[in-house]
Amino acid sequence: MISASNEYALECVINPQKGHLKVSGTIIIPATEESAFFILNRGLRWTKTVRRTASGYQSITAYKTDIVAVPKFYHGDLWTFDIQNSQQDEFVLEIEYSGQIHPPAKDSHMPAMGYIKRDFVELACYSAWYPVPFNMETNMSFELACEGPDDWTWEANGKLQNVEKNNGTAVWSWKQTKPVNDIVVLGLPKRDAHLDEESLFWGPRDLVGSHKVLDTSAREMKKLLEDWLGPRDTSDSVRFVITPRKMGGAYARTGLIVVGGGYSTDTILRKPVLQSMCHEICHDWFCKASVRTYDNWLDEALAEYCSIMITDDYLNEGFLESHVEKTMQLLEKQGNIPAIRSLTRDQEEAYAAYYFRGFLLLHEISEKIGRIEFRKMIGEFAQICAKNRDITTDMFLEFIEENSKTKIIDTAKNWLDFEGVGIPLSI
Ligand SMILES: [Zn+2]
The missing domain is CATH 1.10.390.10 (Neutral Protease Domain 2)
Incomplete structure (x- = not known):
């Protein structure tokens, strides 16, 4: 079976002070997908949904549907569009939406995995900050431009292309040419960040500083894994991103391993911690x-x-x-x-x-x-x-x-x- 792969080109403006997100861009969906179903966070509102065709533009309506239940770990609703099936090779959707990232409903008993806060931003499929394909087998290649305060630093699960400063803001852009299963963006003010090229860790200095002891071990174990399993399927080196989130644990995305709250640096827990870091590296x-x-x-x-x-x-x-x-x-x-x-x-x-x-x-x-x-x-x-x-x-x-x-x-x-x-x- 060959998985379908969507192409995303997104420009987002993140305002950490206001907890606000605005996104515009295009999604190219192969026509083999009979219809387009996406999950979007409940705090976000569509402001533009247009279909681009060979002959021009066609305004389409996004509507909420509950024909299937959205898996609990997403904080969002299921949306689809009134697209008529056509003979075209692909659907090109032009979209715009904005709003705030809402936490999961209380009765879902799920942790808030995504948020835009004054001192940290964590966005991945769980918070459905971008239209997440409902069919989880649909992978995505993407181009992402993220505009935020110019004194912030960012990470994403793509290759950083450039950083452009402009009037108090900075636009960071990434490209992921390989189809992947998520688009992840994380950021924090530079003054709070642990910035060390040699380190496997990235995140708030007060959390990451204590992880130095794990750094050496993690790098040595990574080398042992490479000797055993051969070249990895990504040229980027593994990075561990520590986020201030206390619940929800870790997830791995093409070389980016996001760990809520960080690892315990207690020596009593050293073995299980090393093993769990190693587990995440193995997902490459x-x-x-x-x-x-x-x-x-x-x-x-x-x-x-x-x-x-x-x-x-x-x-x-x-x-x-x-x-x-x-x-x-x-x-x-x-x-x-x-x-x-x-x-x-x-x-x-x-x-x-x-x-x-x-x-x-x-x-x-x-x-x-x-x-x-x-x-x-x-x-x-x-x-x-x-x-x-x-x-x-x-x-x-x-x-x-x-x-x-x-x-x-x-x-x-x-x-x-x-x-x-x-x-x-x-x-
Ligand atoms: Zn795992």
Whole structure:
């Protein structure tokens, strides 16, 4: 299956003092998409929706729809347009909208992942600050220009093109030519920022300063991963962005790893912190399975497996054994967990199923084949991931079975279909 890919060109003006956002731009949607469904934050209002055609412009209406429920982790409504199907190759939408970023509804019990505040801006798909394609398999390439106060510094998940200062404001522009699954912008006043070219971290100085101790370790572990998994699918180096957000945890976007509140620098927690940083770095390779299907378990389980292996190598203190044991306990404590195959990542039980049971499944296969052999194969599979757009569970299992000449598919299927406490009995 070939995923469709939208092209975005957005110009946004962010006013942190007023908490206001104004965006104009175009979205090019391949005509293979029968209709255009987008999620937009509840605090934003459309001010222009026009369709550009070969023969001119056609005003179209954006209207809210509830034909399908918007996944809970988005703070937005579902919109579509009264577009008549045509024979054209693509839809070109010219849009404008503005307003404030509203937090999620209280009864959704979801953390506010996006906000425009006086001292920090964090915008990603969760806050639906741009029209987020409802079909999560739709990737996006983008050009983004962001105008803000001239004494602010910004990060985005694209390649920085230039910074243009003009009358108290500065326009930062980025380009992402590769289709990616999100458009992320983060910013803060320069006077508050930790600015160090050598550092893997970016964010408020008071939060990042204490992370220096983790910097060296993270860079050494990244090197170990590159030796094992080969070249990454992005030329940008991994950056950890620390945001002041206290809830909601971390997300990884093409080399940009955004961590709410930062990592604990307590030495007691050093091992799990290093492993969780390493997990995020692993997503530079393992990010190609669909997030709309259960296949996403594979990306999470591979990121867990590889980060645990590297942490074990790095610390050399039996981290793997203790982690396997701990994961088993954590999984059993969760009680009855549905089958991995029956879950998508937005479901609550997916975490235990993907991260715990999924990791234990990979460990089981690894023990069956032999750790050294399995690690070699994971290294080769990482390159398949880096070079392909879509990765599925079947691709992985067939690759391992074929290369190891060991029957693992039946075992894996037994695990993936297992519903209950812990892990299935061996077959
Ligand atoms: Zn992950």
